[in-house]
Amino acid sequence: MRIETLLIGALSLILAGYLTQASAQPVTPDADIEKPITTQTEVHYRVAVLANYGVAKSIERWQPLMDYLSQNVANASFEVVPLDFNNMNQKLISGDIQFVVTNPGHYFNMSGDYPISWLATMKSNQHNGSTFAIGATIIVRKDSHLFSVEDLAGHSVVASDPNALGGYQAAIGLIHSMDYSINNFFSKVTFLGFPLEPLIYQVRDGTADIAITPFCTLEQMVAEGYIKASDYRVINDVTPADYECAVSTPLYPNWSFASSDAVPLMVRTGITRALLSISMDDPASIIGQNRGWAAPISQFQVVKLFNDLNLNADDSPVHLQVLQWIKLNQKWGFSLLGLFVIATIYHLWLEYKFRQKSEFLINTERQLKNKALQLERMQSAAILGEIGAGLAHELNQPIAAITQYSEGGMIEQAKNIGTNSVQYQLLEKIHQQSMRAGEIVHRIRELLQRKGTASTEFDVQEQLMICLDLLEHEFEKEKINIKTQLTTTEIKLHGDKVGFCQVLINVLKNAIDAVSEKEFPLHSRKRILIDLHIVEQSLQLKIYDNGIGLTCANDDFKTSFFSTKANGLGLGLAICSDVIALLGGQINLSKCKDDPSPPWRYGCRVLIVIPLNAMPD
Template identity: 40%
Template sequence: MPSIKRVTQKNKPQNKQKSCVAGGYWLNVIGYSVVTLAAIAFSHTIFAKDPQSADSAFNQKIDVGILATRGNLEALNRWQPTMDWLERKIPNTEFVLYPYTLEQMTEAVKAQTVDFVITNPGQSVLLGRQYPLSWLATLRSQQQGGTTLAIGSALVVRNDSSYFTLTDLDNQPVAAVSDSAFGGYLTLRRKMQQRSLDPNRFFSTVDFIGFPLDAILYKLRDKHVEAAVLPVCQLETMGREGLIDFSQYRVLDNQAPVGFGCQVSTALYPNWSFAKTGKASETLAKQIARALLDLPERDPAAIAAHSLGWSAPISQLKIDKLYQDLDLHPLQKPWWQEAFTWLKSNQQWGWTFLLFVVVLNLYHFLLEYRFSRNQRLLIATQNRLKEKNAMLEHAQRVAIVGELGGSIAHEINQPLSAIRNYSQGGLVRINKGSSADDLKVVLEKIQQQVIRADDIVQRLRSLIKKRPINKQYSNVQALITDAVMLLDHDLIKHQITLSMTESGQVVPVYLDPIGFQQLLLNLVKNAMDACVLDHQKQRVQELHTQEKYQIVIHTEYLPVEKQMKLVVTDNGNGIGLEADTALLQSAFFTTKEEGLGLGLAICRDVVEDHHGTLTMASNSPHGCRIEVRLPYIGNTEN
């Protein structure tokens, strides 16, 4: 700073001299202040124009984040010698270390709170694809002459365990650092993917316990898990340090290259990286890169870092592919973004595909509409057919009753005639003064005939009325007897002999009694019509003079098949060898001049409703044979 000279005047008065002294004092103070401010402004201007010139006045602080895989103390011991080396090579610098976890390292790079980072290649690739990050150097491993491929996974088990391959650990618990730890879980996950194994399903549990790594091996030692996923050389390092008994453990699926001093279960990937964030200057980064490459292999800094120094940064392509294969790459777009990008560059195909999808959907909706409409129409048609079938069945029963009118009159006249005779006899006895016992016998006879007439009427009412199907276990022989009684008059009128036979042990059959009687009446009525028609044609005159027309109803009980067989045969004109039996059983087809074509169709419906079978065949030498099979136990839902 410039000196300030004092000015004195000896010829002045004393008081004036004092005032001059005082004025000179304040002049000196003011002058000193002005000079000081000028010097500060000048130095500030110089420093603003050239920040590097400030290094000559004080040390530049440089913040370095390090990934502390085995704890903060171990990380500081490992990397502080390297920081000391850089301070010696780069004057006026002070490197300050900050141990981080994986998450803390990500936050530091994102917020740009550190100048440089030292981390594993997996995290460096993830961070470098999202934030400003430049690789300066790659660590050279002590293994295999200083290789830069030294990151992978070691799948460790206890030496006394029964596991010898990766597949032996199916459904077993394992321990790892984190699901995003590159030099452990992710490299093993990639190997499992190549073997078509999903670790989320393959292992029973994967316990991610975080840093430090030593705790994972201790968890395996204490038998809390069956295997531990460690970075390469972690097992050997802890053994050399005396933290574990190395002989108590082994590594599964060892595929270490020749000369590599550690066991490894996966492929090897690039070693740790020294990288610059966006906060540091390019000049400083160049100086640090030069200093790292100059680090001797046997320097204490290299030995402390478990390395042979540093090399130029190598390609991270292998790591990028790993993340892409695992669908974890930060630049990997979701499928919908990829599809959108493709559509933007191929709009003509996109519009074509969109139009195709629209047309396809419209066609699908049209088919759905038409199908639904046809289904509704089909259901409505089926309902109408069921109603008409029920009406036709009822009409056919009425027609049967009408055709049986003469037989019905004959059946009812018999009990009426008997009642008349018994009543006349009773009057005669009363006039003669007979006793009450004689009259009691007459009245009982009259009551029996009334009951008989009532039964006939009830059978007719049951046959003719509309009723729901009501299946029950029934005596087939009794049903056949009751039905045949309605045909006695017509059989006698046309001189047709009807006989009933049976074989096997009679058992109740689960069926609809009214439906079965209608079936039997139709079959016997058709047989009677065939006999009458044959008689009118007089096909075989000699036969008519020697034999009578016959109808045979035969029932057979088959215990093995659990079926009842009903066979109706006649010796009428038959159905002809060329007749189509399926056509004969169809509705509204008939060979009779006055027939409706409903008899056999209704017979077929009744048999199908009982889950039985109906077959027709010509009877040798002439006539027809119809066989019906019904199961003992049918479908009770019907």
């Protein structure tokens, strides 16, 4: 008994679910025919119309027809939705609208991709109620120099939309039928959309030379008092007999009322009957500016026009076509979309891994090049060390001879003439420089052999003045204005005196070379400034020049065997950097303009900073 109860309960639930699902599904057309109309609930439908003269005017014109249909079609109510061409296509795809009122050209474009049916063709309010009332009027100003279609070539034109049959498409068809090339026929084509009034305003204001408007737009604006007919002319006026509006092109079937095939057949049948039954005296016809509706007119002329112009059946944007295809083929569409997403992600992952591998290989290659360069420099340094050691050994003998001869000459001069003679002073200078040369050779030999240098206490300003005396001839030869700004405080350092002096001479020689290579204007001078002060318990020596300036990075100049000179070895500043480092300081090169308070903007600045607190008393 308990099992039977459970089975009955389960069957009841299944049956209830089935009935709920069946009631939730949309009613098919066949079901509508079989079921009595009285059992159906009212369904609300949305009807899209082209908003030629704006949204407000379109609602005012077409809503009475919607009210008429709501009264005459059972179980249905209707609402007007003014749209442009592209929005109408998109709304039809998404199912937001169920009916469209549009020109036959737009209907032809949509019918190739959307399941829609043409229910009726509108009769014109003018022209004795003709159903052929769509065409284009080509309008220019009265004072324009354009009189024929041929004259229009190379001028600017404005139109409502490229898909407007009663406008741009009809005008282009006219130009094509006269054997003119439609490619770049106009110098500029501007599509302003809806409403239509701005098209003629553009011509009135001289912004455009030509306006292509739908049939009767000019006369309607004149009737409403917007413009004067005497201010404008119509190009290629081919107005048929008994027609009240000027037209430039052949006429095509009037607007059509079309339905989506998703609407039940009984509703479509009811709408067709109601449209064909409406009289020209009905308020819906009078306000809607028509004389009722007729059976659908043949599309032969529209199809012929599109074939002549080689227009595609669907000129809607690509994204709308894609959305439509996906909607009609959801299973395959989403499968392809998923496959595309997966392929894109996989491609990005491969690209990421490839970039990672490429960066790793590039870094490895760069490191190998650096190691090879270091090895080459070490080999060069080893060779130079051997050569330098031998050269220093050979130079010691002539330098020692010069020292002995100068010392012997000084002794003879002191005995015979005295120490105040010019010869004695010259011999004394020779003796001093030979001693200095011997110390330099000795120091270079120790440097190449990686031996420690002797540390002595020396006066910084004294060594600086000695270096300036040695280079005095160079300054005078190159006509260089040398200026010093020295502190009055005595500065003493403990370390390699010869090496420090060698640094000063090397830096000053580089400054001389820099100003010598530069071409100066007539009233400009070559200048070198030496600034020596104590800043925050550190010796700060700045040497400025207004020469050619730096051509490479600061660290490059400190690298062995790197030189910007044609005959340079690339050892000078590298040795200087080592000497200053042994004194506990550092040497840096920069452009003058990078200095906080430069004496001039162009040139080079060498900065030597040595902490004084690191030196013994």
